[in-house]
Amino acid sequence: MQLYKDQTLKVYNSLTSKKEIFKPINEGHIGMYVCGPTVYSNVHLGNCRTFMSFDMIFRYLKHLGYKIRYVRNITDAGHLENDADEGEDKIAKKARLEELEPMEVVQRYTVDFHNILQQFNFLPPSIEPTATGHIIEQIEIIKNILDKGYAYEKNGSVYFDVEKFNQTKEYGKLSGRKLEDMIANTRELNAQSEKKNPQDFALWKKASKKHIMRWPSPWGDGFPGWHLECTAMSTKYLGKSFDIHGGGMDLKFPHHECEIAQAEACNGTSPVKYWLHANMLTLNGKKMAKSTGNNILPGEMFSGENTILSKAFSPAVIRFFMMQAHYTSILDLSNDALLASEKGYHKLTDAIATIENITTAAATSFDILAWKQKCYDAMNDDFNTPILIANLFEGVKYINLIKEGKETITEEDKALLKETLSNFVFDVLGIENNVTSKESSNKLPEVVDLLIQLRNDARGNKDFATSDKIRDELAALGIQLKDGKEGTTFSIS
Numbered sequence: 001m002q003l004y005k006d007q008t009l010k011v012y013n014s015l016t017s018k019k020e021i022f023k024p025i026n027e028g029h030i031g032m033y034v035c036g037p038t039v040y041s042n043v044h045l046g047n048c049r050t051f052m053s054f055d056m057i058f059r060y061l062k063h064l065g066y067k068i069r070y071v072r073n074i075t076d077a078g079h080l081e082n083d084a085d086e087g088e089d090k091i092a093k094k095a096r097l098e099e100l101e102p103m104e105v106v107q108r109y110t111v112d113f114h115n116i117l118q119q120f121n122f123l124p125p126s127i128e129p130t131a132t133g134h135i136i137e138q139i140e141i142i143k144n145i146l147d148k149g150y151a152y153e154k155n156g157s158v159y160f161d162v163e164k165f166n167q168t169k170e171y172g173k174l175s176g177r178k179l180e181d182m183i184a185n186t187r188e189l190n191a192q193s194e195k196k197n198p199q200d201f202a203l204w205k206k207a208s209k210k211h212i213m214r215w216p217s218p219w220g221d222g223f224p225g226w227h228l229e230c231t232a233m234s235t236k237y238l239g240k241s242f243d244i245h246g247g248g249m250d251l252k253f254p255h256h257e258c259e260i261a262q263a264e265a266c267n268g269t270s271p272v273k274y275w276l277h278a279n280m281l282t283l284n285g286k287k288m289a290k291s292t293g294n295n296i297l298p299g300e301m302f303s304g305e306n307t308i309l310s311k312a313f314s315p316a317v318i319r320f321f322m323m324q325a326h327y328t329s330i331l332d333l334s335n336d337a338l339l340a341s342e343k344g345y346h347k348l349t350d351a352i353a354t355i356e357n358i359t360t361a362a363a364t365s366f367d368i369l370a371w372k373q374k375c376y377d378a379m380n381d382d383f384n385t386p387i388l389i390a391n392l393f394e395g396v397k398y399i400n401l402i403k404e405g406k407e408t409i410t411e412e413d414k415a416l417l418k419e420t421l422s423n424f425v426f427d428v429l430g431i432e433n434n435v436t437s438k439e440s441s442n443k444l445p446e447v448v449d450l451l452i453q454l455r456n457d458a459r460g461n462k463d464f465a466t467s468d469k470i471r472d473e474l475a476a477l478g479i480q481l482k483d484g485k486e487g488t489t490f491s492i493s
């Protein structure tokens, strides 16, 4: 169903700093690119929030009936420790510290990333390309930029010439910076620097002898600059100009600014129609950082194993909590806020589970179509999920008033109420549909007993890997096993 024909979606475009009516380049089709993770450590919760915002956007655009190609990359090479093209490759460093092959690091943390996103009920993107899988495309882009005179080679490295680019085009337009100010505010380049100008950025870096992640190129063995992969992969899969580019606010500068410069230098056109940026997650009012200990991993939230939390929270509750803030606002996570969200989550899902039981009448006493359109209006206003959720609770209020006999609903409208709630809660917000009928949820104790038996069998066979796995996976689902004299019992948190 092409619902988009009846709805006017507006999105906040970071490029123009305005809310604009969304109109894709090709009617009915959308190309969307989101910068994915650099897979050198466990995905942190702040990143999960960014990706969840774009999962929600992906879901709503799909719900509106668009045919959408969503590309989210995996950065598995080229991301150095700092933005000035200095330092070690993040993945190579982890590999050195843990005595692993870089690709073992990549594999380990890609699996972790997918596992966490799956628990949060993400839809997979249409394509998930990797930087190392697109070295040839990146070299081709560098050749093209060199040919057009917007880059220069120095000692086996190639740098983008920002000043040259800025003579005819505009560097800094996304982040609202002026090149003159940037130059005025930077210290002199040190004598060893190969760059003409500190604002120049690497398209290709010569690999030192020690650098293990290296590829041959016309300029010698090296590796691509971090910004380049996104230009290569978005152009390859979405074309020279596409509709939406997303990412965290922190990527606006320099990463996205450099993507624009590369693409414009190479293809001569502006690459992206709408730039969307998601805001960050703080923890107890402070920025999350591993170094200060003000940090929490998604897995620790699912198990409750972190002193910040009083209990475990299910991925669905955490997702609901994140959806209660607008994606462009800072969201603060705390135990109290999660407890409040958990209550709200149960109120909403309980109402959906009981909707079947409400009795119908000859007429509906409230304006259900107006309520439904209010839900769309919220999402059409730059994906305003907190307003949507407020409207969904209005639906819950109707259900309760009907139960109390204070409002009435027809059979047909009851189906519409149920469908609308289910569309927005499960399909658009992506809250996992755990709303099951009493009959199947009652089988849970039998299923857990069966797993306890399997665990006992594994222990009998000294297969402790399996027995621990059963215990840990159940714990991750909030089911705690307790071994006692009478055998093993369980509790659900």
Ligand SMILES: [Zn+2]
Pocket (backbone or CB within 6 Å): 034, 035, 036, 230, 255
């Ligand atoms: Zn990117």
